[in-house]
Amino acid sequence: MHNLGKTVLRFRAVIGAVLLLITAFMAYWATHVKIATSFVGLFPENHPYVRLYENYLRYGSAEKVIFEVRVKHGDIFNYDTLNRLQGIQLDTELLPNINHDMVFSLASDLTSYTVSVPGGIDWRNFMFPDVPKTAAELAALRSNVRAHKEQLRTLVSPDFKSAVVEGTFHQTGSQDYTQLFNTIQAIVHRYQDANNTIYVTGEPVIRGYGYYYFPEIRAIFLISIAIMIVALYIGLSDFTSWWVPALTGSFSALWGLGFVGLMGYDFDPLMLVVPLLLTARDISHGVQWQRRYYYLLGKGDIPNAECIILTTNYMFPAGVLAIAVDIAGVIFISFSGIPILDHIARAGSVWLAASLTMVFIFQPVLMSYLPTPRQRRSRLTKHMSFSGLSRIGERFARLGVDPGPARGILIVSAAAFLIWGILSGLHAEIGYLQPGTPLYRPDAKVNKDLAQIEKDFPTDEGWAIVTAPPKSEAFGGQGVPTNSVLNLKVLRMEHYLHNYLLNLPTVRDVRDIADEVVAPSNSLLYNGHPKFVGLPANNTIVYYTIMLFMRMRASGTMDQYLLKNTSCMRIMLTNHTAPTLSSLVDALHTFNQTYFPRHPELKGFNVTYLGGIAGLYAAANDELFRLDLRNIAFVLGCVFIFCALAFRSFQAGVLFVIACVLANFGAFIYLRLRHIGLTIDTVPVISLGIGLGVDYGIYTVARIYDEVMEGMPLRDAAILAKLNTGGAVMVTFSIIFLSLIPWFFSPALFHANMSLLLALLMMLNLLAGVMVLPAVLTWSRMRFVQPRQLTSEAPAARSAHGS
Numbered sequence: 001m002h003n004l005g006k007t008v009l010r011f012r013a014v015i016g017a018v019l020l021l022i023t024a025f026m027a028y029w030a031t032h033v034k035i036a037t038s039f040v041g042l043f044p045e046n047h048p049y050v051r052l053y054e055n056y057l058r059y060g061s062a063e064k065v066i067f068e069v070r071v072k073h074g075d076i077f078n079y080d081t082l083n084r085l086q087g088i089q090l091d092t093e094l095l096p097n098i099n100h101d102m103v104f105s106l107a108s109d110l111t112s113y114t115v116s117v118p119g120g121i122d123w124r125n126f127m128f129p130d131v132p133k134t135a136a137e138l139a140a141l142r143s144n145v146r147a148h149k150e151q152l153r154t155l156v157s158p159d160f161k162s163a164v165v166e167g168t169f170h171q172t173g174s175q176d177y178t179q180l181f182n183t184i185q186a187i188v189h190r191y192q193d194a195n196n197t198i199y200v201t202g203e204p205v206i207r208g209y210g211y212y213y214f215p216e217i218r219a220i221f222l223i224s225i226a227i228m229i230v231a232l233y234i235g236l237s238d239f240t241s242w243w244v245p246a247l248t249g250s251f252s253a254l255w256g257l258g259f260v261g262l263m264g265y266d267f268d269p270l271m272l273v274v275p276l277l278l279t280a281r282d283i284s285h286g287v288q289w290q291r292r293y294y295y296l297l298g299k300g301d302i303p304n305a306e307c308i309i310l311t312t313n314y315m316f317p318a319g320v321l322a323i324a325v326d327i328a329g330v331i332f333i334s335f336s337g338i339p340i341l342d343h344i345a346r347a348g349s350v351w352l353a354a355s356l357t358m359v360f361i362f363q364p365v366l367m368s369y370l371p372t373p374r375q376r377r378s379r380l381t382k383h384m385s386f387s388g389l390s391r392i393g394e395r396f397a398r399l400g401v402d403p404g405p406a407r408g409i410l411i412v413s414a415a416a417f418l419i420w421g422i423l424s425g426l427h428a429e430i431g432y433l434q435p436g437t438p439l440y441r442p443d444a445k446v447n448k449d450l451a452q453i454e455k456d457f458p459t460d461e462g463w464a465i466v467t468a469p470p471k472s473e474a475f476g477g478q479g480v481p482t483n484s485v486l487n488l489k490v491l492r493m494e495h496y497l498h499n500y501l502l503n504l505p506t507v508r509d510v511r512d513i514a515d516e517v518v519a520p521s522n523s524l525l526y527n528g529h530p531k532f533v534g535l536p537a538n539n540t541i542v543y544y545t546i547m548l549f550m551r552m553r554a555s556g557t558m559d560q561y562l563l564k565n566t567s568c569m570r571i572m573l574t575n576h577t578a579p580t581l582s583s584l585v586d587a588l589h590t591f592n593q594t595y596f597p598r599h600p601e602l603k604g605f606n607v608t609y610l611g612g613i614a615g616l617y618a619a620a621n622d623e624l625f626r627l628d629l630r631n632i633a634f635v636l637g638c639v640f641i642f643c644a645l646a647f648r649s650f651q652a653g654v655l656f657v658i659a660c661v662l663a664n665f666g667a668f669i670y671l672r673l674r675h676i677g678l679t680i681d682t683v684p685v686i687s688l689g690i691g692l693g694v695d696y697g698i699y700t701v702a703r704i705y706d707e708v709m710e711g712m713p714l715r716d717a718a719i720l721a722k723l724n725t726g727g728a729v730m731v732t733f734s735i736i737f738l739s740l741i742p743w744f745f746s747p748a749l750f751h752a753n754m755s756l757l758l759a760l761l762m763m764l765n766l767l768a769g770v771m772v773l774p775a776v777l778t779w780s781r782m783r784f785v786q787p788r789q790l791t792s793e794a795p796a797a798r799s800a801h802g803s
Contacts, residue, residue: 004316005309008364016365019357023251026258033257035214036266037177037207039063041339042620042680049619053611054171056465058559059568060102061171062613065092065184065202068453070162072195077142077160082107082131084191085163088198091187092167097175101559102168106145106155107131113148114552116528123552126152151520153509154572157456164457169204181208199449201459203613206437209446210269213747220746221272224739228280231738235287235731239294239373244366245286248358252282255358256351265343270439273743273751277758278348280739281326281695282355284732288699289315289359291728297373304372312364318702319360321646322695326352328638329694333683336627338620341683397722400775401715407775414662414772421665428628428668429677431578431621438676441749458508458572462581462618463611464588466494468565469604480539485567486546488539489601491518494569495535497591497607501571504587506580509572513561521545569607573614578677581618585610624678631683636660639694647705649784655776656701660694663761663768670757682754686761696729696769701785704777708785717785718774726770733766 008015039062043050053062067088071081086107093103104110109128114121126145132138145156156163169175184200192198210217229246236242256278260267293311296302302310327349334345367373400410432438435454436447453459468485480486494514501507514535522545523532536542550558561567573580588609596602610618636657644653667686676682703725707717736758743755777785 003313005312005364008312008361009305009309009368012365012368015361016369019251019362019365023254023358026262027254028258029261030254030257032261033265033267034261035211035269037210037268038266038339039175039203039207040171041266041343043616044337044619044623045339046337047619047623049610049615049622052463052465052608053615056463056563056566056568056611057171058563059463059611060099060168060560062461062616063169063171063175063203064459064613065095065167065169065200065204066453066457066459067092067165067187068162068199068449068457069164069191070157070197070199070452072197075160076156076163077138077145079131079133079138081196082127082141084196085165086127086131088165088187088191091190092165095167095169095183096180097169097172099168099170101557103165104155104167105165106152106163107165110553110557111152111155112553113144113151114524114528116524121524121548121552154457154511162456164453175204177204177208178211180204181211184208185212199452201446201450201453205449206439206446209440209444210748214269216747217269217272217751220742220751221276223742224276227742228283228735228739231731231735232283232287235734236290236294239297239375241290241367241370241373244363244370245283245290245359248286248363248366249279249283249355251362252351252354252358253279255354256347259350260343260347263343263346265347266340268340270748270750271340271344273754273758274344274348275351276739277736278351280736281352282359283735284695285319285322285355285359286363287732287735288725288728289319289363291724291731293367294373294375295724298375305368308364308367312360314706316360317646318699319356321642321702322698323352323356324642325635325639325694325698328635328642332631332634333627335630336623336683338623338680340680341627394719394723397719397726400771401718401722401778403779407779410771410775411779414768417666418658418662421661421669424668424672425632425665428671429578430625430628430679431581431617431677432575432679433577433579433675433677435575435577438679438753439748439750441747441752444747444749454574458574460573460576460580460614461612462571462573462584462614463609464497464569464571465608465611466490466567466569467606467608480543480546483604485562485565485605486513486518486539486542488535488542489599490567490605491535491542493595493599493602493605494567495519496595497569500591501584501587504583506574506583507571508574510569511560511572512569513567517549517558517561518542518545521549524548568611570612571614576614576617578621581610581614581621584614585618620680624680624683627683628678643698647701647784649782651782652701652784655773655782656694656697659697659768659773662772663694663764666764667757667761670760674753676753682750682757686757694765694769696733696765697773698769699729700725700769701773701777704774705785714781714785715778718778722770722774729766729770733762736762 069076069081069085069088071078076082076085085105089103089105089107092098093100101110107127109125111128112123112125114123116122127141132141142160145152145160149156149158154164155166181204184205188198188200232246233242236245253275256275289311292315293307296307296310297304330348330352331345334342336342400407436442436450440446450459466485468490469483480488484490491514494512498510498512498515501510518536519534522534522536522541523529525541525544525548526532536545560570571584573584588607592607596605609615639660640653640657643656644650646652671677671682678686700721703721704714704717707720708714712720740755740759743751746752746755
């Protein structure tokens with residue numbers, strides 16, 4: 001380490017050329033980064049719920065679009081509204097990757113009813129292929145819809161003022177959300193008028209709004225970059241080479257972006273705040289190096305080359321420690337099994353690791369080729385009163401370092417905040433806590449549309465899959481085998497579960513083969529008499545009801561309920577918030593534990609859960625709960641190990657763990673106060689905050705340590721560190737904090753919440769690193785910051801160091 005700076009300058013030409021070539025290579029791949037969203041990449045691929053969903057995709061993917069046509073005056077039974085409904089049905093059929101067997105509406109050929117006629121049963125569509133053209137036909141449609149109101153409860157509202165078109169997409173993993181969103185919005189504008197309002201929702205729409213807002217998000221990103229450069233200029237403009245950290249930080253960003261392009265990862269537009277934070281962190285490391293270099297250069301008696309060598313030798317150990325902790329903060333989220341988090345963890349690690357070479361290797365090389373920086377007064381600061389600022393800085397530096405009430409209040413307050421943060425962390429909530437999508441503001445159109453549609457039609461669906469013993473068949477000969485999911489004993493179990501789930505306040509509807517297919521078809525065998533709507537008396541009649549249903553309905557209709565020898569129970573929920581999903585999972589678990597032991601005749605049968613969009617979100621909640629605990633434990637473990645080794649002290653490791661918890665558990669306080677849960681969207685931001693903020697304390701304590709080892713008294717070392725390194729920390733904090741301000745006004749609520757959270761985390765880490773740690777060190781006088789026996793060379797080294 002002591003010879004690193006000299007080695008770098010000795011081979012500066014070769015080192016600089018190699019790093020520039022690597023940067024050029026990464027810049028080429030950075031041009032291949034694709035802004036896209038992979039829906040399946042948002043969920044843990046190895047979780048049982050996700051595997052269940054993927055194994056039974058023939059029941060329909062979670063990617064759906066739902067159009068609601070709602071009239072302002074009258075009801076839907078008018079020529080204009082029904083023509084618009086039919087137009088939306090036809091246009092939905094033309095959407096890319098749409099599953100044509102799963103597009104339902106009153107105008108669909110898949111939506112039909114049956115009537116008993118002399119000598120048989122007649123199958124009729126409600127409104128296919130034509131819309132009613134006469135008053136008599138319109139009256140007949142109204143009468144048929146009213147008579148089959150229960151069957152059409154998912155397509156027509158109870159007050160007949162709205163109807164929906166629901167389309168399910170094939171799960172391809174390569175959906176172009178920009179094109180799809182634009183096409184969907186074109187349908188909305190095409191059919192909307194003064195009396196007919198069109199609302200639309202669904203996962204493609206929710207994700208598509210990220211692309212809709214992307215021009216605004218991109219503008220905010222560029223404004224943040226501009227603010228970052230201005231903040232850097234203000235902080236370092238006393239010397240002519242103030243721009244160097246911006247260059248090395250940009251090169252580090254090119255390494256990170258190049259890795260994203262090289263690996264073929266998609267870049268979600270809503271995650272654009274993450275690269276901004278990573279780049280700001282890389283620039284911050286450059287600022288720390290540059291400020292230490294300026295400090296030595298300002299002494300006036302050390303040659304430029306020697307200043308570069310000394311700065312590199314002193315800053316590299318602290319830089320390695322800080323970057324290692326930075327990487328630890330993000331790398332462990334790759335253990336989640338969620339592809340998008342894994343990609344963020346890998347790319348973020350490369351992004352942060354790049355600053356080790358670009359800041360602590362390339363920056364010294366670059367400074368050695370540049371003219372010696374001239375100290376000057378910038379136009380922005382030449383009129384400031386530096387004598388006044390100096391006095392304020394000195395008072396700030398002594399606050400908490402000198403014995404007295406201020407230090408006691410500071411330490412006690414920190415301890416109280418630490419306890420509050422730990423308690424909040426232990427009670428952290430997982431998953432979405434509010435209906436709608438928290439990605440956007442409550443008054444955004446996406447949330448208004450979703451709220452309107454959910455008043456009449458449930459949009460969140462979970463699957464309970466009924467499975468039969470191995471090697472069983474749905475049908476056998478001319479009947480239903482005893483080991484079939486269509487056996488009467490299984491249908492009775494489904495009917496019981498159907499009623500059991502409807503007792504949950506969060507369950508709006510349950511659709512299953514027993515109650516949607518067999519029970520209503522049974523009455524058709526008795527001339528449609530409502531008395532016979534229910535399960536048949538034996539398996540022979542069950543067989544006839546199934547055959548009748550398949551005969552009377554369009555091809556593919558049965559695929560909603562039956563696949564090979566499994567059947568799907570669709571559980572329609574009020575929302576996909578964490579409490580709703582937890583109550584459903586608990587109910588299904590209780591049912592399995594209580595029903596099957598009482599019915600030994602169902603041995604080999606099982607109800608497997610949870611599929612559908614509800615299962616995907618429940619899987620993410622499960623994994624994020626475990627990830628949160630693991631991630632915090634691993635990060636704190638790494639902080640302890642790295643800091644204990646770097647400072648060769650067990651006490652140092654414990655001290656930094658406490659500081660990390662003190663500052664970063666404030667995130668859990670914030671989340672509880674704002675009623676925000678840990679989700680796929682919030683976890684990576686919190687993880688970045690945990691790793692990045694502890695840098696402030698590392699650089700401050702490292703400076704105290706260096707000065708004490710060179711012979712300076714601990715109190716004086718703490719004051720110098722707060723004045724000099726603390727000044728650099730203030731610059732880096734200002735760069736990050738000011739660059740986050742534009743995100744407060746993002747159209748995406750996620751950006752606003754997370755930028756506020758990050759700003760809070762950075763501020764807490766600033767206070768912990770620059771105020772609390774020096775106060776604790778001067779109060780406790782820990783052994784690792786006690787001066788050692790000075791050698792005869794120590795005074796000379798101390799002088800060169802600039803203490």
